[in-house]
Amino acid sequence: MSVTLKDLAKASGVSIGTVSRALNDKNEVSAKTSERIRQLAQELGYIPNRAGRALSSQKNINFIGICIPSINSPFFDDIKKGIDQALREFKDLGIDVVIKEQEGWDPKQQIEAIDQLISSGCKAFVLCSVDSPLIRNKIDELEAQGMAVILLNNDLPGTKRLCFVGPDYVKSGKVAATMVDKCCHNQKMKILIVVGYKEHLGHKNRVDGFISELQARNCDYQIVDIIEGKDQDIITQQVTMKSFLAHPEINIVYMATGSGVSGLGAAIIADAEHKRFVIACDEIYTTKELVKNDIVDFVICQSTQTQGYQVIKKFHDYFNKIGDDPQDYIVDTVIKVKTHFE
Amino acid sequence: MSVTLKDLAKASGVSIGTVSRALNDKNEVSAKTSERIRQLAQELGYIPNRAGRALSSQKNINFIGICIPSINSPFFDDIKKGIDQALREFKDLGIDVVIKEQEGWDPKQQIEAIDQLISSGCKAFVLCSVDSPLIRNKIDELEAQGMAVILLNNDLPGTKRLCFVGPDYVKSGKVAATMVDKCCHNQKMKILIVVGYKEHLGHKNRVDGFISELQARNCDYQIVDIIEGKDQDIITQQVTMKSFLAHPEINIVYMATGSGVSGLGAAIIADAEHKRFVIACDEIYTTKELVKNDIVDFVICQSTQTQGYQVIKKFHDYFNKIGDDPQDYIVDTVIKVKTHFE
DNA sequence: GTGAAAGCGCTAACAC
């Protein structure tokens, strides 16, 4: 059988209660005893038993506060599914969740939401934010107060976040380029790239990965245009149409953002007389439909549901001291084609 | 708070022990009370608490017997990784595993192994077998004795297995065909198909899916040859070389089995003057190397690690009556390219 | 600062 608190108590000559306190960072224990017990636990390979802990402290549920800009954003549907799935799995092990959904990425609103989550008793947070000093400060501040933050989908390196769960945007771009190379190697590539915002780090990384891989593969390519759709369908449609008109030679379209695809689809359908190879990102409903209808050739997805699931699982492991310090979890870059949606 | 045994006991006017027995299919309880309690549990939405159960009956670990033909078969490496991962997750919740690895697929040997697993106390089994009356009988026999079998990677429909965890072979073939179409649409496709054994159901399904999708896509194709590599490197190399020699026009190779890839690789390298588009299956070490070295263009994978993980998780859910009756778990069909391995 | 003990939900052994 595995080592229990009782064993540690016996071995160290103190009571089982003291051992528990020492191992749980309570400062009611003298530094000396505490140190001794931790040492011993290490040596004997003590692993806390989740069942015992969950049972005991179930009046003391760990509430995770989740703050995501998911209102009117279908991208987050699967993330929420993953969170639900994890919750089903971990609820009776002492974990629960409070979600604050928001519309858009305004840092001030997010910080307000976090503060509300704090007042409702959360001590651990999942955040999906853009890079801003406000947010960066908030994360470090929370950490200083003994709270933990996991960043979801978009990392903010240099902050004191516990870890990051999300995709490798550079790789996503590289995979897209690989597909372009495999499918269009025998023609001169005249490429249109569509992003949401040129400053958006994720989109930027995708574009960088895309171009670097085309280069690495010695493709005969030319980036005809890089346009911004502002993550909105109508704008995306307009700028794409404009680009098609100005550059009828475009034969490849790489859409490096998941938002605004409807607009892209509309533009392509409107200019159907030019046959183009199209790659999109992220598996949302509209994108699936476009693939099903042969408007888009490939989608490069980012295992969204897994991200939702892992963010909770990471906290579960963290609370239960399972494994070492939490590491970043980079999800798979997944290529999907029509067949996947049939 | 959620409903507990105590609540049920109070509500139904019997003792907590009786409730527990009634809910655990013990036949020491009168049919009437049993029925009444189950009814009540249903109404009140009782969900057993895993922590309590695990803690209580931890001397009564559920041993899962696993019987897989994994010796000298790198394909099973990731499956074993998935099993390990699940075990780390569920061990302190009352689940453990006994593995009997075998070399090859001999049904008689497998049945022997199962019997050994039974004598070592297993009451639940994970099996990866070929279709044979012996195995089919054994599965139904086990079920009749109140034991449960989950089939891994290869289903045997019509048997009384609890459920199946594995890939959709037909879809795998279809995805392969989709890739061929996307990458080679502008040439006459002269296709060589390599299987392990023509009777192997999984390989057969892949080939069927492959051809049906080529047809659905109106490809200009011709299946030049379908050859058997007997899942061995040397044989695969020989038959492939022979086919290349007889049909130098072959410009596409679809390898519908994961075993024998080294042989395929050798054949392609030996005949490098003919540039060919190559698709392989299953992500094992050798295949990765071939992709990295641009010998193979795509691999169609079957999320092997997930299969190992899910097989254990399914049993965990089953033992703890989480969710409804176990459903089949069909893993994702995953396309991988060089970039994925860098 | 530390020990003793109650109790979380559940199962199984022991009464009757």
Added chain:
DNA sequence: GTGTTAGCGCTTTCAC
């Protein structure tokens, strides 16, 4: 066939 109870590993009062 059913009630009673000990105890699984752990946290957390409540004493001292």
